[in-house]
Amino acid sequence: MKRLILVLVAAGLTGCLPVRRDTPLVGDLPGLTPAQARGQVVYMANCQQCHPGGSAGLGPALNDKPLPGFLIRFQVRHGLGAMPAFGPKDISEADLDALVEYVVRLQGVR
Amino acid sequence: MKRTHYLQPGRTFTQALLASVLLTGCFSLLPSNGGGQTRPPTVRTVRAADIAVPSGYRVEAVATGLDFPTAVAFDEGGRVYVLEAGYSYGEVFTVPRLLRLEQGGRRTEIARGQNPPWNGLDYANGTFYVAEGGEIGGGRIVKITLDGRVTPLVENLPSLGDHHTDRPVVGRDGYVYFGQGTATNSGVVGPDNAEYGWLKRFPQFHDIPCQDITLTGQNYRTANPLTPAADTVVTGAYQPFGTPSRPGQVVRGQLPCGGAVLRVPQQGGPLELVAWGFRNPFGLAFSPDGSLYVTENSYDVRGSRPVFGAGDPLWKVTPGTWYGWPDYHAGRPLSEADHFTAPGQPAPAQLLAQPPGTPPKPAALLGVHSSSNGLDFARNPAFGDVGEAFVAQFGDLAPVVGKVLGPVGYKVVRVNVTTGRVEDFAVNRGPQNGPASKIGGGGFERPVDARFNPAGDALYVVDFGVMTTTEDGQLPQRQTGVLWRITREGAR
Numbered sequence: 001m002k003r004l005i006l007v008l009v010a011a012g013l014t015g016c017l018p019v020r021r022d023t024p025l026v027g028d029l030p031g032l033t034p035a036q037a038r039g040q041v042v043y044m045a046n047c048q049q050c051h052p053g054g055s056a057g058l059g060p061a062l063n064d065k066p067l068p069g070f071l072i073r074f075q076v077r078h079g080l081g082a083m084p085a086f087g088p089k090d091i092s093e094a095d096l097d098a099l100v101e102y103v104v105r106l107q108g109v110r
Numbered sequence: 111m112k113r114t115h116y117l118q119p120g121r122t123f124t125q126a127l128l129a130s131v132l133l134t135g136c137f138s139l140l141p142s143n144g145g146g147q148t149r150p151p152t153v154r155t156v157r158a159a160d161i162a163v164p165s166g167y168r169v170e171a172v173a174t175g176l177d178f179p180t181a182v183a184f185d186e187g188g189r190v191y192v193l194e195a196g197y198s199y200g201e202v203f204t205v206p207r208l209l210r211l212e213q214g215g216r217r218t219e220i221a222r223g224q225n226p227p228w229n230g231l232d233y234a235n236g237t238f239y240v241a242e243g244g245e246i247g248g249g250r251i252v253k254i255t256l257d258g259r260v261t262p263l264v265e266n267l268p269s270l271g272d273h274h275t276d277r278p279v280v281g282r283d284g285y286v287y288f289g290q291g292t293a294t295n296s297g298v299v300g301p302d303n304a305e306y307g308w309l310k311r312f313p314q315f316h317d318i319p320c321q322d323i324t325l326t327g328q329n330y331r332t333a334n335p336l337t338p339a340a341d342t343v344v345t346g347a348y349q350p351f352g353t354p355s356r357p358g359q360v361v362r363g364q365l366p367c368g369g370a371v372l373r374v375p376q377q378g379g380p381l382e383l384v385a386w387g388f389r390n391p392f393g394l395a396f397s398p399d400g401s402l403y404v405t406e407n408s409y410d411v412r413g414s415r416p417v418f419g420a421g422d423p424l425w426k427v428t429p430g431t432w433y434g435w436p437d438y439h440a441g442r443p444l445s446e447a448d449h450f451t452a453p454g455q456p457a458p459a460q461l462l463a464q465p466p467g468t469p470p471k472p473a474a475l476l477g478v479h480s481s482s483n484g485l486d487f488a489r490n491p492a493f494g495d496v497g498e499a500f501v502a503q504f505g506d507l508a509p510v511v512g513k514v515l516g517p518v519g520y521k522v523v524r525v526n527v528t529t530g531r532v533e534d535f536a537v538n539r540g541p542q543n544g545p546a547s548k549i550g551g552g553g554f555e556r557p558v559d560a561r562f563n564p565a566g567d568a569l570y571v572v573d574f575g576v577m578t579t580t581e582d583g584q585l586p587q588r589q590t591g592v593l594w595r596i597t598r599e600g601a602r
Contacts, residue, residue, distance in 0.1 A: 028533055044530040049421025049475045053534060055543060056516025058419060058478040059137070082137035084419065084449040 029105065039102025042095045046086060047103075054106035059083060063106040072100050137515075138453045144479075144508025145517025145544035146579035154576055154590040157552025161594070162539045169536065169596050172570070173211055176591030177204055181231035181277065181484065181559045182570045183238065185256070188563055190570070191233065192593055196226030197245055198577065199507070200584035201307045208238060208254060211593070221258040225250065230277030230288065230394075234376070239263070239286050243274030245308070251278055251288055251374065264374050264381060267366045268293065270312045272303065273390040273407070277484060277559075282400060285373040287384060289391030289404060292369040293317045296389075297436035297461050299351040300414035304335035305510070305583060314350045317436075320367035320386040323348070324463040327357030330414035345414065347436070347461040358463065369435050371404060371427055387433035387469065388425075393484045393559075398497055402427040403473065403527065405482045405501060408439060411452045411512030415459070417444060418452035418512065422482040423472035424499065424525055434469035437462050441471040452512065473527040474499075479506035480519035484559030490566030493598050499525040500535060500569055502557035505545060507579050517544035522560050522571055522596075536571065536596060547576050555590065569596040 032040065047062075054063035059082070073096060079085035091099060158169040178195040185191070189210060196206030206228035208220040223242060230241030238254040249269030253261050263286065269275045273291020280286055294303060299316050303309040313336055329346045336351070346355025366372065370386040371394070384402075393405035404425050409417030420439040437444055437460050444450045447457035476482040481504035488495045503519030521537035538546055538553035546553045559572035575590030 028531075040531060041529055044532055045471075045475065048532055049478050050419060052477040052480070052518060052532070056143075056514075057480075057518045058512075058514050060140075060515050079448060082418070082453055084446075 032105065033101070035098045036102045036105050038095070039098035039100070039105075042091060042099040043102050046091060047099075050083070054103075062103055066107065067103075069100045069104055072103050076100075137513075140515055142509040142513035143516055144506045144514050144579060145520050145548050146505065146507060146577060146584070147509065148545075148548040148578050150576055150578045150585055150587050151547050154555070154587075154592075155546065155552035156592055158594070160539055160546065160551035160553035161536055162534075163536045163596060166600075167536075167596055167598050169594055171592055172595045173215070173217070173593040174591075175589050176209075176575070176593065177207075177589050178202075178227070178574060178586065179558070179572050179591040179593065180227065180229040180574065182561050182572050182593060183231045183233040184561075184564050185233055186564070188565065190563075190593070191220065191231065191238070192572065193228050193231045193240065194591070195229055195243075195574075196223065197243065198227075198574075198584070198586035199306070200577065200586045202586050202588065203245075204588065206242070208240065208258075220256070221254045221260050223252070223260065227274060229274060232278050232280050232286075234280035237376075239278040239280060241275045241278050241288055244269040245274065246270075246311070249275030249290065251275065251286060263378055264288075264366075264372075268315075268318050268368045270315045271308055271317075271368075272306055273368075276390070276392045277394050279394045279396060279402075280376060281373075281396065281402070284376050285382075286376055287371060287373045287394055287402060289388070289394055290366060290368055290370050290372055291390035291392070291407075292388075292435065295410050295413045296415040296417050296458065297347040298330055298414045299345055299349070300330065301332050301335050302413035303351070309351060310336065313352075316350050317348050317369070318367045319348060319361055319363045320365065320370050320383050321363035321432075321466055323361050323363065323466060325355045325357070325359045325361065326460055326463050327355050327359065328459045328461055329354045332414050371402070384429050385427050385431045385433060387431075387435045387438075387466070389435045391425075393482070393501070395485045395487060395499070397487045397499070397527065398489045403485065403487075403499060405476075405485055406433070407481055407483070408478075409450075410479070410510075411455065412510065415461075416452060416455045416512070417450050417458050418455065419449055419478060421478045422476040422480050424474040424476060424482065424485075424501065424527065425470075426473045426527065428470070432465070432467035432469060434465075437465060438469045440475055441469045472530075474525045474530040474532055476501065476503070476523065476525075476532060477518040479508060479511055479514055481505060481507070482519070482523075483557075484561065484572065486561045486569070488562065488566065488569075490562070492567050493562070493569070495524060497527075499527055500560045500562075501525055502560040502571060504556045504558050504574065507577075507584060509581060510579060510583055517542070517548065520545045520554055520556065522557055522569075536594075545576070547578065554594075555592075567597065570594065571596065
C-alpha cells in the first residue's frame with residue numbers, strides 16, 4: 001500500500017502539477033559515470049528534443065521531479081499521454097539502463 | 111540496478127494503470143506556455159550581464175536598435191556587417207538593408223533592397239552574398255559589392271510561402287550553397303497559410319519537389335478562407351489550395367524546388383541540386399573539415415496535416431540525399447503515428463507512395479519548435495570547443511505552431527556533431543528559460559544567427575528582437591534587434 005501511495009505521488013508530480021522550470025544549464029554535467037555518459041548520448045537522440053537539458057519544452061521538466069527509475073523505464077517503454085513509446089528497436093535494454101541513470105542524474109540539476 | 115524488482119506482473123500492472131490514469135491527458139489539460147506568449151515591452155532593456163555563459167567568457171552588446179536583424183558577416187579586415195530583414199512574420203514590412211558597423215557606433219548603409227526578407231549573408235573575395243527571401247517577388251541570391259552595387263546571382267526561387275530563401279555560404283569549391291524552404295508546413299496548402307498572409311496573395315502557390323514523386327492521393331477538406339462564404343475545399347499534396355490529388359499521380363520534379371540545399375557557381379551559372387527533403391533548411395555552415403551542415407526548422411502542429419513532436423534536426427549534408435520531408439522526421443517515418451500525433455489531432459497520413467530514398471539520422475536533434483537557425487563552427491583553440499557547432503535558437507512561436515509546456519530556445523547552444531550532445535552555451539539567467547521580455551532582465555530575445563569573426567576568437571550573435579505571439583499570430587516590435595559579442599577572456 002505504501003508503494004502505491006508513492007506511485008500516486010510520483011505520478012502526480014510528473015504529470016499534472018503546475019510546471020516548474022529550472023535554471024538552464026551552462027556547460028556539461030560534471031562527473032558523469034560511464035553509464036551516465038552513455039545514457040546522455042541516448043537522451044540526446046531520443047529525449048532532448050522534448051525535454052531540452054531536462055527542463056520543460058514540448059513536454060514537462062524532468063529535472064525537478066523525484067521520478068523513480070522504474071517509472072522512468074515504464075514511461076519510456078510504454079509512453080503515456082502525449083509521450084510516445086520507445087521500444088527495444090529504438091532503445092536497447094542496455095541503453096535504457098544507461099538512460100535511466102542519466103535522467104536520475106538530471107534530477108539533481110537545478 | 112535490478113529491473114526484476116519492478117517487473118513483477120501484478121504489481122507492475124497496478125502501478126502502470128495508476129500512472130497511466132494520472133498521466134494520460136495531462137498534456138491536453140496544461141496551458142501552452144511558449145516564450146513569446148507575453149505582452150510586448152514598451153522599451154527593450156539590453157543588459158549583457160543577464161546572459162549566462164561558461165566561466166571565462168564575456169558577453170557584450172555591440173549594436174542595439176536594429177530593425178529585424180537576421181545575419182552577420184565580416185570582411186577581410188574584420189569589419190562587421192549586419193543584415194536587416196525588411197520583413198517579419200506578423201506581416202510587418204520595412205526596408206531590407208546591409209549595414210556596416212563603424213567604430214564609435216556609427217552605421218553605414220551599404221545597400222538596400224526591395225524584396226524582403228533579407229535573411230542570410232556571407233562574404234567572400236570582396237563580395238557579399240545575400241539570401242533575398244522574396245515574400246512578394248520570389249526568392250533570389252544577390253551579390254553586393256563593397257560599394258553597394260546589387261546584382262542577382264539566382265532568381266525566381268519558390269519563396270512566396272511559409273519559408274524563404276535561406277543563408278548562403280561560399281564553399282572552398284567556388285560554389286555558393288544556400289537553403290530553400292518549402293511553401294507549407296507539411297506538403298499541403300491549408301488555411302494556416304492564409305493566416306501567414308501569403309495564400310490570399312498567391313492562391314496558386316504550392317510545394318515543388320526536386321525529383322519526380324508519386325502521390326498516395328491523400329486529400330484534406332478544409333474551410334475556404336479565400337471566399338466570404340462558409341464553403342469548404344479539398345486539397346492534395348503538392349497542389350494549389352483547393353486542388354485534390356489522386357492515387358498514383360506523378361508530380362514532376364524541377365529546379366528550382368523547395369525544401370532543398372542548392373548551389374550555384376560564385377560567378378554565375380546553372381543551378382544545381384545538392385540535397386533535398388528538408389522543410390526549411392535555414393542555417394548553413396561548413397565545419398573545419400569542410401563538411402556542410404544545415405539546421406532544419408521542422409514540422410509544426412498546424413494546418414491540414416499537423417505533425418507533433420518534431421525537433422529541429424542538425425544535418426550533415428551528403429550530396430544526392432533525400433532527408434525525409436514530408437513523410438519522415440529525423441529518419442523516422444511519420445507513419446509511426448504515436449510519435450507524431452498531437453492529442454485531439456489527426457495522425458499525419460503518408461503523402462508519397464514511394465519514398466525517394468532512405469533518410470539518414472541527424473547529427474543532433476534540437477528542441478521541438480526551438481527554431482534552430484544560424485550556426486557556425488569553432489575553429490580557434492583560443493575560443494575553445496574547436497569543431498563544435500554553435501547554433502542560435504530563435505525560440506518557439508507557440509501557440510500558433512503548436513503548444514509547448516515551457517519556452518523552447520531563446521539561446522545559443524553548443525553541439526558536438528559527433529555524439530549529438532547539446533549543451534546551453536549562452537542563455538538568459540534566471541529560474542526560467544525564455545526571452546528577456548517574458549522572464550525579465552535584459553538578455554536575449556530571439557537569437558537568429560551565430561557566427562565567428564575571421565580570427566575565430568569572438569562569436570557574434572544576432573538577436574532579431576522582440577516578437578511576442580498570440581493565438582492570432584506574431585507581434586514583432588521594430589528596432590529592438592541587438593548584435594551581441596561573446597569572447598573568452600585572455601583569448602585576444
